[in-house]
Amino acid sequence: MRETGELTKRHRRLLSGRSAVLGAVLCLASATMALLPAPASAAATTVAEGGHTVRISRTEYGVPHILAQDFDGLGYGYGYAFAQDNVCELADQVVTLRGERSRFFGPDGDSGTGANLASDTYYGGQLRAGTVRRLLDKKAPLGPTTELRRMVEGYAAGYNRYLRDTGVDRLPDARCKGKPWVRPITALDLWNVVYDVNRATGTVPLAPDIGDAQPPTTSAASTPTTTASGNGLVGLGLASADVGSNGWALGRDATRTGNAMVLANPHLPWADGNFRFYQVQLTIPGTLDVSGAGLYGTPLVEIGHNRTLAWTHTASDAQHGSFYALKLVPGDPTSYLLDGRAVPMERRTVPVAVRGADGRLSTVERTLYTSRFGPVLSSGWTTTTAYAIRDANADNLRSLNTWLAMGKARTLGQLRAAQDTFQGVPWTYTLAADTSGATYFTDSSAVPHLTDGQLKRCTVTAEGAPAALDGSTSACAWGSDPDALVPGLYGPSHQPKSVRTDYVANSNNGPQYVNPEAPITGLPDVYDTDPHLDGRAQLGLAMIAQRLDGTDGLGAPGFTEATLRASMLGNRVRSAETGRDDIVAMCRAHPSLTATDGTEVDVTQACTTLARWDTRADTTSRGIALWSTFYNRLLDGGPPDTWRRVPYDPAQPLTTPRGFNGDDLRVRHALADAVQEFAARDLPVDVELGAVQKWAGIPLPGCDAGCFDVVEAGPDSGTGTPTAGAFGSSFLMTVELTPDGPRAHTLLTYGESANPTSPHFSDQTRLFSRKQWVTERFTGAEIAAAPGLEVTTLRR
Template sequence: MGESRTLTKRQKSSLTGRLAAIVTALCLASATMAVQTPPSSAASGAAGERVAEGRRTAHISRTEYGVPHIRARDFDGLGYGYGYAFAQDNVCELADQVVTLRGERSRFFGGDAQSGQESDLASDTYYKGLLRAGTVRRLLGQKAPLGPTTELRRMVEGYAAGYNRYLRDTGVDKLPDPRCKGRPWVRSITALDLWSLVYDVNGATGAAPLAPTIGDAKPPAAGGDGTKAAATSGTRAAVALVQGRRDPAAAAFGSNGWALGRDATRSGTAMVLANPHLPWVGGNFRFYQVQLTIPGTLDVSGAGLYGTPLVLIGHNRELAWTHTASDAQHASLYALRLVPGDPTSYVVDGRTERMKRRTVPVAVRDKNGELSTVERTLYTSRYGPVLSVGWTTKTAYALRDANADNLRSMNTWLAMGKADDLGELRAAQDTYQGIPWTYTLAADTGGDTYFTDSSSVPHLTDEQLARCTLPGSEEVPGALDGSTSACAWGSDPDALVPGVHGPSHQPRLNRTDYVANSNNGPRYTNPQSPLTGLPGTYDDAPRLGQRAQLGLDMIAGRLAGTDGLGAPGFTRSTLRASMLGNRVLSAETGRDDVVGMCRAHPDLKATDGTEVDVREACAALARWDTRADADSRGAALWTTFFDRLLETGPPDTWRRVPHDPAQPLTTPRGIKGDDVRVRRALADAVQDFAARDLPVDSELGDVQKWAGIPLPGCNGDKGCFNVLEAGPDSGTGTPAAGAFGTSFLMAVELTPDGPRTHTLLTYGQSANPASPHYTDQTRLFSGKKWVTERFTAAEIAHDPALEVITLRD
């Protein structure tokens, strides 16, 4: 008789991986495979596969909606397959990102070309400066945990090689995407380019949004008064983001995330809902769905940001997790007191320090196509780079970014993808401390849930914040006093790098019912166990927003069975139905107030003094079911009305019940129908519809579209959980016609038999308008439909849309 023993989780994982490989081989042998035509340089392999000889090997199995499942024997091959698959779908996006990261936009597009609201020349100056300073190379020179692990280095090298293989096989002149076909800026990439991209993503709440402001910084002219033109709206939004202040007018980052434990589900198994809100246009923060498998080592499925080599939100067999944007501060702006007569010197503790200068040459193409080199100068203080905004003869502002030394994020996410339970996930985050600017919500097969803000947060005490925060300027309010070292960041003994809070001071919560977040700070992660006593850098705004209130109300209603979805407790179907129920909290608590007002006053005065008949609008709102479905009639009018109302002043002044700290989950609510601002806002909304020749009962999807497809959802400040902001012309390929909001949806249940998952990538796998995967999932999103994920080898092999490529390099 053989010895009987219990397998550990890791041994089970290894055995499962070996069995999966066997099942895959057997299933693929019998599957009908649709593949690309091999190039002349490729040798033919098994029937239906494309094979070329070499040291890296990867299998790319694409299932319905173009989702690639990459399988390899090592990290070199895994990266190789991932880079190749991504290039097939989004070669233009990564090529364009690399142009930015190399500081070459002015070279290819001209110095007057625009990136958002700032000039390319200023952006190029910042990124050229990073390269000349060797910032990313220096971080790559460190050993793990500070630098990347060996596995990750191989993964990134393979990714670059896979992307370049696609370019070589296809040819730039024959690329399927007309936006970059034959363009000189589409070139091979390097591992350094990818690590630079990772570094830029990590700085998304620090240096990255201020890149043009850093690149354009220069001291005031001699003899001038040092006054500056007002900052652009883009700069003000970036400053607000860096300081941890949400700008309601700016679509920056957001998300909803739920981890539901064994006490919240009917089956007693854990579930996770992922609902990140990010821009739909531009490659920097679009998601790409993928499964990455090395049998016995890694098997993780989910989505990662374009160009990043890993799954950032996803699950394996034992564990699932998501992220939401943290409301903590991840950088500080310091006000520098300048030396009279020398605007490039400043005073700290009574001593003068000179700003460091770095000269940066930037190639610029003029309107005639001729290249020239422009010499630019970057200025740096002890705190970090100096900004152009607010630089006068008396004051300048500098940025200290908590992620300025962070390439550790990929170490963290790879270790999370390998984790077997919440304990190992926590150990991964504590070991590498690389999560840059998000909360983490997770659950495991034990039925437990976990919340933490393990992101990089400056070590500033509440006393420092109170003493050091200055009134600042209109452009940079609330900067810290840079003239004294007493306002500098401290540190924790358990912090991997100086200047930030270590794991022992990070907010954390374990529950068996749920943890939830909608960018509302840690306090009400679960109202039954409020997280209090945190440093102000983590929780400076305990008041809940409308979206956060709605999310918690949705959970409470499902646990009580009062939401109309059946018996208490979550199931996979009720989780999906909750996510896309498209409730609008502001309407649920205020629509009847507005209808009562307009029925009593059918003629209202608009802002311009015009008397407006609102009878039809009033009837439309009365008939509306208060949902933001694509075909809802009344939702479009309500969102327009509410936008106008938000512009009139603080909501508590026109709310029927203002915010009450003793009732954080249910106040404010209602709308004062007798307030002149409320009446004027409705009249203005009706005028707006008339000006656009739209009926007041137009469907929401008539005014909110992507590539002609009607979209559900609305802005979170109106109390929409399913956040979506778009215009009628969205999807035309120009940033002005972009959309923002729900991007990658994942609803996963961790059953004893493996994960059961539904996903939805709202804008599809490809940003190429000519691709069949450009809007295929957008149509699903419009109709509240989901994609059933294929995770196991057998599920993948039996997909009727299966396409398989085997790559060897």
């Protein structure tokens, strides 16, 4: 999951259906299985209506382990447990995806992706188009498997059971207690959540732009415009989705024990319910036993492990959609030319219920415009040109099929077969290992079938607009592969793959250097949009190399699970390791520097602070806060070019560019500006990182200036203060696949619950602050032995 440059500049971003969604589900056959008995010391709760049981066992830090005898029950237990912790978040997601934010919150509120009215227009249009219903009508592999349909229906029923038994007016979270928008959900709502996640790096970030799209008048200027939501024509891709990650799979040749290991470290927004992880174990004896985490509202483990296999994901650098520039028919801005013929845009009227300032509801009719290449955007729509977005995941409801099959897989070969069969991974790389000691990397995500020749001859540019493909000719449309389930995409035969016994690693760089000993080359350009490695990717590869030769200070060569954890939370800062001395030399030679506004700034104390700094981003480090401010000001000033001491050299991709040219005025301005900013904020330049980077008052390690452990937060993050969000390391997992079973440690940095009054809102944040981990409990005996075990038995 990926940052642009060193860190993302972010703008983030269910309809009635099967009303009889297992209203009285979960008739579980009593002769089938005896569920694990609760230990005598466990705190036990039984929620009974007769019938048979699903068990939720909560171990340390509230992690739920769901045990059931079929997929209906597994979903039911998962939905109930999730509602206990995060009922408000899913209720809020459902309001958005039903296109009802204006009904409850007014048209001008912020949906998270833009103004409510634009959001409701977009999502209301999705529902009226029936896209998800159409995909649900398909048989597997294009549509969901029977097991998944049952699990999703069970999840909705479990969530609704919690809501019914607790009562909206008695919910424990004040943010949605007693609110009219907290209502029962349907299976269709959950499938809409899944569909939205799948398009998170394509259409979804542009939802307000699509919802606001209206044709210009004939007198409008023929220049690109931006929408009132302010998104404008953003670059399509991961930067707009605010995702990033580090992932390693270490094989038998890289570990001291000869056992394979996996490191998971996704970077996502902490306060965004759409992209928060929930940790869980899902068990049906003899059928499924998988532990890890999944995004809110998606009822499966998406990053995790079973007994013999572990995997993680990082955001793919491939394209997952395309902008198309439409050449409009003169005098008619709602028709475009395709192969010399005029084609009218499709129009869809969307009624949106809007609550006025007086509380009364009215209906506003809005219109969505669609071309052959996808929905039309407001930004850039002039009397001569319009832009459309084609999303490679527009027909993807296959992702849950893929993740369930991966969770059942026992070997890398079975994992690969799962991905090749369902082709549902939407926008991530996969890094995995199994008990054979082998590792695997692939980009099996949905990638447009565009040849290098097409990209060269079809790409058009205009001032103020993104690079787009020529929409006036069908020669620029996506092709297809014979082995692709969905037309328009590359199939498994073209996807990059690597099997190794040493390691594969990725930090959102392209596939080429997942292992520099065996570069992956010859890929279509759409798979590797920029082969250059940024500082975080270079640091990750350097950390592995130094662990393998034992030069990182962590002991004898080779990984153990303990040194894997220590590497993850070592809080190294590559930009400082390769350039701090350059800046110290500069400021010692020039103790007074000129700021951008012309002010002379004394940088003597700043220089001393940086010279004493250990180049780490621990909570107690003094110097990293100043360095991060300096470095990000420098990045904001434009491309490196002259300010790099050693420029990029394609012959040295792992170590260049690096350092700082102290003679460059931008470098000097950036340091002076940083010192000036600290003075304006009344902060000492040697302030500890933990004093200015917090979540709910808890000091956070990590940084946004070339850190492996990416964290960006302010002093008020996690306190409910508007705009004081946080971003970065979210679900951390290290797992060693031993012959006796998995040995894993985890950290869910923001805890299992988004409810600020929950004991699990920030309990794991305190661990993260202290570089401590949670020892995972995987077997039944390990779960039963957990101190303070709490067991809820759901009887249906």
